[in-house]
Amino acid sequence: MNKQFKVIILGGGSGGISTASRLVKAGIKNIAIIEHSDYHAYQPAWPLAGSGAEKKEDSRKKMKKIIPSGVKWIKQKVTGIQAPERIIRLDNGEQVNYEYLVVALGLQLDFNKIDGLTDTLGKHEVCTNYLYDYVDYTYQTLKKVKSGNVIVTKPSTPIKGGVAPENSLFTFDEFFKKNKKNRPTLYLKTAKDLLFPVEKYRKQISKLINKKGIQYDLSHDLIAVDGPHKKATFKNLITGDTYDMSFDMLLVTPPMSAPDVIKQSSLSDADGWLDINKHTLQHIRHQNIFGIGDCTNLPTVKMGAAVRKQVPVLADNLVAQIKGKSLTACYDGMTACPIATEYGQAIMAEFGYDMKPKESLPIDQSKTNPILYYLKKRAIPFMYWHGMLKGHS
Ligand SMILES: Cc1cc2nc3c(=O)[nH]c(=O)nc-3n(C[C@H](O)[C@H](O)[C@H](O)COP(=O)(O)OP(=O)(O)OC[C@H]3O[C@@H](n4cnc5c(N)ncnc54)[C@H](O)[C@@H]3O)c2cc1C
Incomplete structure (x- = not known):
């Protein structure tokens, strides 16, 4: 195997594949992607699959069909990054070398940070939409639950698909209205201190929650799960008190962090995230390294929509760096958060680093609209597979 590459991209997810396609279009040769998974997934489809509005099988394709032609796929797990020596270590014990590096490793799901969770996930009505293999269990449980408490949780850490x-x-809520006589009580227990970071959308989400009769608590963090006894333990982050709640269905959003391989390298910031310039996407300490997506410390909401805006900036700046030119492309933090408010209706928050709405459509995107649902369910996935991953804007 060739062990010396012009550009190595770590991770074949949204950021890695889209960047590789752009670099190929820009005429860069001798690129490799290191990715251990057999499949590439469109993860935004998973919550809809968990509610029965999508088939999870439609959310993924074989990795070998997604890797851009002309790019070498090294099907290995990255186990070490030695930036000073420009070496990447692989889990088969081999190592490869790069001139330029793109880090696109996504983030790590820390289910083990909640006591008892890993033992009971996928059993005892304890569900998650954050793993492909568990999404069906969410929908099965939803159909089975008859009454009592349905609790949805959100951790204090940054999360993807915010x-x-x-x-x-x-x-x-819609599912219960349509299919059940006695609606279970729906709870949102979030460790965050706000429902949403941007005021315009926060107001609308709050209105919807109240209208639907959903109970919610801010700054309440899930810390333990006892599946067999259907008991979830929460910590009130303001008072420090802990309390138990019984559940008939628990949908867990796990704590998340940067991948260990980044935390253990010299590339991370104090919190473990890849330390990059928020406008150029170039590493703060290494000019030949760039980063994209969920693994970075960019102060925006971690979404595929944000990655879509980062890809052209990264590709243009990396090509400029290779050619010895100055970096002129600038990422402004733009991200988008579509929320299905019912089957067939959605809102879509869009904003940048300044946390001010910057909407793309000539409608008020904070108001529920069938067009926004169509975009979320059909148009955006189509653009993802046929546009973004192929290196188009
Ligand atoms: C449930 C859910 C709902 C979401 N909803 C939305 C939404 O509505 N809208 C939206 O825009 N975004 C949404 N997202 C977020 C979106 O999917 C991510 O932000 C996006 O995929 C980030 O791209 P990335 O390239 O940074 O990471 P990823 O796409 O996760 O790719 C990381 C890649 O790195 C690989 N990798 C990791 N570690 C290693 C290693 N050591 N060695 C080799 N390879 C490795 C992984 O296998 C993976 O292929 C959602 C995500 C989830 C899970």
């Missing part, structure tokens, strides 16, 4: 829990809450 509004996935709200998507589930709102579609669960």
Whole structure:
């Protein structure tokens, strides 16, 4: 195997594949992607699959069909990054070298940070939409639950798909209205101190939650789960008190962090995230390293929509760096959070680093609209597979 590459991209997810396609289009040769998974998934489809509005099988494709032609796929797990020596270590014991590196490793799901959770996940009505293999169990449980408490949780850490829990809450509410005589009580227990970071959308989400009769607590963190006894333990982050709640269905959004391989490298910031310039996406300490997506410390909501805006900036700046030119492309933090408010209706928050709404459509995107639902369910996935991953804007 060739062991010396012009550009190595770590991770074949949304950021890695889209960046590779752009670099190929820009004429860069000798690129490799290191990715251990056999499949590439469109993860935003999972909450809809958990509510029965999508088939999870439609959310993924074989990795070998997604890797851009001309790019070498190294099907290995990255186990070490030695930036000073420009070496990447692989889990088969081999190592490869790069001139330029793109880090696109996504983030790590820390289910083990909640006591008892890993033992009971996928059993005893304890569900998550954050793993492909568990999404069906969410929908099975939803159909089975008859009454009592349905609890949806959100951790204090940054998460990907920041509004996935709200998507589930709102579609669960619709599901119960249509299919059950006695609606279970729906709860949102979030460790965050706000429902949403941007005021315009926060107001609308709050209105919807109240209208649907959903109970919610801010700054309440899930800390333990006892599946067999159907008991969830929460900590009130303001008072420090802990309390138990019984559940008939528990939908967990796990705590998340940067991948260990980044935390253990010299590339991370104090919190473990890849330390990059928020406008150029170049590493703060290494000019030949760039980063994209969920693994970075960009101060925006971690979404595929944010990655879509980062890809052209990263590709343009990396090509400029290779050619010895100055970096002129600038990422302004733009991200988008679509929320299905019911089957067939959605809102879509869009904003940048300044946390001010910057909407793309000539409608008020904070108001529920069938066009926004169509975009979320059909148009955006189509653009993802046929546009973004192929290196188009
Ligand atoms: C439930 C859910 C709902 C979401 N909803 C939305 C939404 O509505 N809208 C939206 O825009 N976004 C949404 N997202 C977020 C979106 O999917 C991510 O933000 C996006 O995929 C980030 O791209 P990335 O390239 O940074 O990471 P990923 O796409 O996760 O890719 C990371 C890749 O790195 C690979 N990798 C990790 N570690 C290693 C290693 N050590 N060695 C080799 N390879 C490795 C992984 O296998 C993976 O392929 C959602 C996500 C989830 C899970």
